[in-house]
Amino acid sequence: HRRFDFKGGPEMSKVKLSELDFFSAEVQECPFHVYQQLQEEAPVWQMPGTNVFVVTRYDDIREIIRDPGRFSSSFSALLNTGSSNEEVNAIYGQGYEMVETLLTQDPPRHRVYRNLVNKVFSNKRIEGMRSEVEKMSNELIDQWIDEPEVDLLNRFCVPLPIYVISDQLGVPRSELSLIKKWSDASASRLGRLADEEEQIQNAKDIVEFQHYFAALLDRMREAPEDNIISDLANNTIDEGRLLTKPEALGMIQQILVAGNETSTSAIAGGVVLLIQNPDQQAMLRQHPDLIPAAVEEILRLETPTSGMWRRATADTKIGGVDIPEGAFLMVRFAAGNRDESIFTDGGAMSVARENVDSHLAFGQGTHFCLGAQLARMEMQVALTGLLNRTTEWALVEGKNPLKHSPNVLLRGLTDLHISFSKTVS
Secondary structure: OOOOOOOOOOOOOOOHHHHHHOHHHHHOOOHHHHHHHHHHHHHEEEOOOOOOOOOOEEEHHHHHHHHOOOOOOOOOHHHHHHHHHHHHHHHHHOOOOOOOOOOOOOOOOOHHHHHHOOOOOHHHHHHHHHHHHHHHHHHHHHHOOOOOOEEEEHHHHHHHHHHHHHHHHOOHEEEEEHHHHHHHHHHEEEEEEHHHHHHHHHHHHHHHHHHHHHHHHHHHOOOOOOOOOHHHHHHEEEEOOOOOOHHHHHHHHHHHHHHHHHHHHHHHHHHHHHHHOOOHHHHHHHOOOHHHHHHHHHHHHHOEEEOOEEEEOOOOOOEEEOOOOOOEEEOOOHHHHHOOOOOOOOOOOOOOOOOOHHHHHHHHHHHHHOOOOHHHHHHHHHHHHHHEEEEEEEEHHHHHHHHOOOOOOOEEEEOOOOEEEEOOO
């Protein structure tokens, strides 16, 4: 296929919707022309032969995610269906069962779990972390600032969010490679596009993650500390009971993925956008006060969580389309964030866009992203550090296929190598 670039790219031929395989790796790699076609022809589109509806218009998405009564987040049946591969199932059998906590719970039960970790992600606490994150950012840049080019994904975009979330969880930073491996496996399982060999490796990694954190939970119950794991190990719910191991592990797994995969993807995608839009990069260098707005624009265009599932609790309608009880809806945040009826010239980057904070990258309503403020702060710090200390950014030829990890829900680059010049202070 022809690459559909960040601005909208070359004209792509329309597909027959009756033949569209929406969740194919090809469409997920280059989705923007498909989003546009669906918005024009079938904004609430039933995938042929399934009970799945793909929703691409901003207003319809917003209606769905703000109404948990009609559209439930209890879609774990989609995530936890046993594999047809006996080996995969046997491996998962050596770990802990997957239970519903944050991502797949509805009110009021969702609030019980969310209250356990809300204080960790409060705006006040996150602003108090900013200077420490700036220090981490500068230390990472120090490691390669005198080189002519850098594998920016693996030497900056990956470690910064992992160090931050590891500190909050209470995991040593020396475990970066393990945290990344476990997080990738969890994200891959969530994304449902792994082949059989990858499913086996994912299962091994997830069970390894479970046993590591189960032991950590035990240690924190014996000797509490000031971190998320200790909070989950010792705080009580339901009139005084401790969380079960599966409950605590489910929450840790979700916080781990949400706390680093999405921030990594947004920082890396933001750098690519600024390289591809030199006028916008120049504006940011000249007006650094625009960096918070630029972060929102990057989130709008990149939308690291491309979409999320909902389940219809009764027969209903969206956008004039009948939705039967039990049907699954794939609400496509990445499509809504380019809806031309909301965002003028939606495929183009504008760091001074007026309504940019209306984007759906963090969802809305009950399931508004727990770590939204943390992600914003990390991105602001990362972009500020990179713009202040380096200039003349360019993609290194032959090293940037600009491909994304195959995943139905999450979108992130597999590589990012840039050349640069060190800023003369």
